Amino acid sequence: MTSWRYLVFLICLFVVSCDETALVQRKNEIAELKKLLGSQWANKDVESKKDQKYFDNAFEGIGEKTTSSDQDYIASIDKIVRNLHDGHLRLTPPETIPQIKRYSGMKIAKVQGGFALVGCEFSDNCKDLDLPLKIIKVDGNDTETWLQKDSELQYGSSIHGRISVSIDGLYFHKRLSYYAPPRELLLESLAGKQFVKKIVWREAIALGDDSNGQKGNYSCVTVSEVKKGIYQLKVPTFWCGLNSNDSETQVKNNFIAQFEKEISKIDQPKAVILDLRNNGGGGDDEGRMVAGLFIDKEEFWFKISHLLDQGWYATVLRIFEGSWQKPLTVKVSPNKFREKFMGSMLFVLTNSSCFSTCDGIVSSLKHAGVGIILGERTHGGAGDPKEWLFPYSKFKLSYTTALIWQKNGDLIEGKGVDVDYSVVPAMEFFKKSDDPVLDMALTKINNLMAK
Known part of the structure; x- marks a missing residue:
């Protein structure tokens, strides 16, 4: 074999080897994620999430994505996390992964019978509009249908909570780069006149932030x-x-x-x-x-029980206490x-x-x-979150480690x-x-x- 052919052979072998290594790393990462969520994600024991099919369905099809592009693989992980419907269960990408941060300045409010555009912070979107205007459709779907679909993709612990996140997304949109925000609204005036308005998005670092990440005079109280x-x-x-x-x-x-x-x-x-x-x-x-x-x-604030971590000490404790620590009442x-x-x-x-x-x-x-x-x-x-670092893709996952109850015995999570x-x-x-x-x-x- 001539030297140049041998060199090409080695390069191809190296590329294939790298691809196989990446594939193995991805498969291991998914396995670790599933193990973590199956054993240490506390809100998995919330009634609406207990069904094993619910958990397995979130991971459905992920195996096929381990051989896809980095972007599709990351999108699949993000979809898993969103499909588990826990507001504290969040995926944070490393700084090397670009995120879309877009700002419309369009203020949406809940009104009797739906949602309405009630304010605007720059003229690109609201010039010559006679506010308020009821939102009839989003991207060609009636508002209720769009909310049902979009809210399933949102980080959120309850149905009504995820709907509010979807509505907020029409004002400020921050997601990984493979997501495209809604772009078109069908609006109706108080007089009943309907017309289509395309959203003009501005690039934004984050609401309230300047180019240095400063929030300046942001008021917390x-x-x-x-x-x-x-x-x-x-x-x-x-x-x-x-x-x-x-x-x-x-x-x-x-x-x-x-x-x-x-x-x-x-x-x-x-x-x-x-x-x-x-x-x-x-x-x-x-x-x-x-x-x-x-x-x-002194008043009751909440009652909390942590799911025991993995490890030798937790294994010993599980013998005496089971999987959960004894509930603790926190007061204010x-x-x-x-x-x-x-x-x-x-x-x-x-x-x-x-x-x-x-x-x-x-x-x-x-x-x-x-x-x-x-x-x-x-x-x-609710859930007292911790962070887990993905070993290969270097994303961070925030996950809940405890169940939290109200004084009347109801869980906060999902309700x-x-x-x-x-x-x-x-x-x-x-x-x-x-x-x-x-x-x-x-x-x-x-x-x-x-x-």
């Missing part, structure tokens, strides 16, 4: 007096990371600083509206600070600011984007009987917390107000306070 003696305490997050490299301690300190500054603005309140709409959760300590404003004594206590709120009424405003720590706080306040809950049922996601009074405005209310949900809540509050 704000206070405003919406009516004489009635204060709105708005907490959009319990994770106050103002910079991308903030440590957990700094995140907590950021929250404390904003929290104490804003609380000082409240003076002799008759009522407080704790606005937790769109609060995606965060730190437990931050949640305790907020709940501690409104309780007079009043804090140093409680006196300021003595005698005031509490109203909690929430929606289906209130998730994780937010779910828990709403549940605790409701079952303690210290507040009236208005708005929409919370998302319903959330129901409201005392549903608040969903008619579309025409957005013609007169930027926040008709708050206005409707205020009307309800005035009526309740008058009794």
Whole structure:
């Protein structure tokens, strides 16, 4: 064999060998993922996820994708994670994998009978539009059909929670590069006129971030007096990371600083509206600070039981305890600011984007009987997540390690917390107000306070 032919032979042999190595690595990775989720993913024991067929169906067809392109293989892993329907079960790609981060600026709100376009943040999408406009179709499908289909692909623990994620995706779209966002809406005016509007997407780093990943003056806590003696305490997050490299301690300190500054603005309140709409959760300590404003004594927060890890020590414990650790009751206590709120009424405003720590706080306040809950049922996601690193593709998987119960014995996962009074405005209310949900809540509050 001539030298050049021998060289070609070696190159081909090397390429085939590399392909086979990659194939083996992928198969091993999928096997490890299935083992991890089958044995250490706590929310697998939630009633809606217990069926083994449900679990196996999520992995269906993945074997064929181990021989496909990197992009298709990654898409298949992402689909597995999404199909398991756990809001804490999330896949984070390494920095080398591009993500689409697109921003439409189109604000969508839930209204009676569906969803509506109620606001816009740049003219590309809303020039000459007479808002509000009801969304009749998305990409050629009626809104309900589109939501049923799209919500199945979303990270989320409950049906209503995943629907809210789909709606949010019309405003800000962040996914791996193989996904294309919805591009076309059929809209209907209050007068009944229908027309098609194509979404114009802008590239975005992340909402609120500048080119350096800074969030700048992002507000984690704000206070405003919406009516004489009635204060709105708005907490959009319990994770106050103002910079991308903030440590957990700094995140907590950021929250404390904003929290104490804003609380000082409240003076002799008759009522407080704790606005937790769109609060995606965060730190437990931050949640305790907020709940501690409104309780007079130590109260039940949640009960938690962790699924034991794998390993020799866990194997020994399993002999005595089984697969689950003994349930632990976690409580929340009043804090140093409680006196300021003595005698005031509490109203909690929430929606289906209130998730994780937010779910828990709403549940605790409701079952303690210290507040009236208005708005929409919370998302319903819980589980004390950990991270697992994919050995080959270097993705990170966040997965739940515990089951968490409310005081009434219901799991938070997949259910959330129901409201005392549903608040969903008619579309025409957005013609007169930027926040008709708050206005409707205020009307309800005035009526309740008058009794």
